Amino acid sequence: MSASDITYPQLAAGYALLLLPLGMFLWYGVSLISETVLSVLRMTAQLLFVGFYLQVVFQWNNPWINFAWIAVMVMVADASIVRGCGLRVGRFAFPLAVALLAGVLAPLLLFLFVIIRPNPILDARYVIPIAGMILGNCLRADIVGIRGFYEAIHKREKTYLTALAAGATLQEAVLPFMREALEAALRPTIATMATIGVVSLPGMMTGVILGGADPMTAIKYQIAIMLAIFTGTAITVTLAIYLTLSGSFTPYGMLDKDIFKSGKHR
Numbered sequence: 001m002s003a004s005d006i007t008y009p010q011l012a013a014g015y016a017l018l019l020l021p022l023g024m025f026l027w028y029g030v031s032l033i034s035e036t037v038l039s040v041l042r043m044t045a046q047l048l049f050v051g052f053y054l055q056v057v058f059q060w061n062n063p064w065i066n067f068a069w070i071a072v073m074v075m076v077a078d079a080s081i082v083r084g085c086g087l088r089v090g091r092f093a094f095p096l097a098v099a100l101l102a103g104v105l106a107p108l109l110l111f112l113f114v115i116i117r118p119n120p121i122l123d124a125r126y127v128i129p130i131a132g133m134i135l136g137n138c139l140r141a142d143i144v145g146i147r148g149f150y151e152a153i154h155k156r157e158k159t160y161l162t163a164l165a166a167g168a169t170l171q172e173a174v175l176p177f178m179r180e181a182l183e184a185a186l187r188p189t190i191a192t193m194a195t196i197g198v199v200s201l202p203g204m205m206t207g208v209i210l211g212g213a214d215p216m217t218a219i220k221y222q223i224a225i226m227l228a229i230f231t232g233t234a235i236t237v238t239l240a241i242y243l244t245l246s247g248s249f250t251p252y253g254m255l256d257k258d259i260f261k262s263g264k265h266r
Contacts, residue, residue: 063122074100077139085147095243103236107228134232145185145237152177185237
């Protein structure tokens with residue numbers, strides 16, 4: 001048994017759901033109509049492109065092509081995170097890309113080689129979707145964590161400088177801000193894990209069930225992917241902050257305000 005296909009006319013009917021929120025926006029004067037329509041159009045175009053692309057990738061099932069696609073996903077996520085944090089791309093793009101690759105590949109390879117062990121081991125049907133799920137969650141957490149870290153140091157600079165004046169090293173002075181950033185970045189994932197299965201039936205579990213697997217198999221897949229997502233998120237946020245420290249502070253330990261795009265941080 002496999003999931004039932006959705007015809008294009010049926011999918012078009014799904015777009016009728018948008019009439020409800022768009023009608024609410026229009027009634028209450030919420031200025032999100034054009035932004036919503038544009039986002040839906042972009043989502044549709046991007047997913048259709050990915051769908052056609054993945055059909056080819058799954059047919060080829062070449063490990064090098066699979067990892068090339070992961071590299072593309074990382075670069076797109078990298079640019080999105082830097083923009084979302086309000087930071088300068090030139091300063092953060094490379095160290096953040098390294099952090100993202102480490103945060104995705106570490107849990108992904110463990111997931112493939114130890115937990116599910118597909119045949120072939122780097123099967124595109126597993127590599128790309130699992131990497132995408134891990135990366136998607138890392139993206140949101142990195143924006144929260146990195147932006148929170150640098151904005152907290154900027155807003156509470158006196159506290160940070162007091163620690164330096166008392167003899168703390170850069171690593172010691174930023175530790176309280178690092179702790180806060182990690183808590184803010186990881187708390188949503190922790191909350192999701194605490195309520196999963198009771199409040200919501202997550203995407204991977206639903207997908208496995210729709211694919212014809214029994215519910216217990218789907219549950220085991222979901223547990224494994226949530227553990228991979230949490231591990232990847234923790235790795236990327238921690239590494240992203242540590243790898244960007246050296247380029248974000250002056251030799252005297254002062255936060256370099258040029259890392260921010262916006263002049264309001266100056």
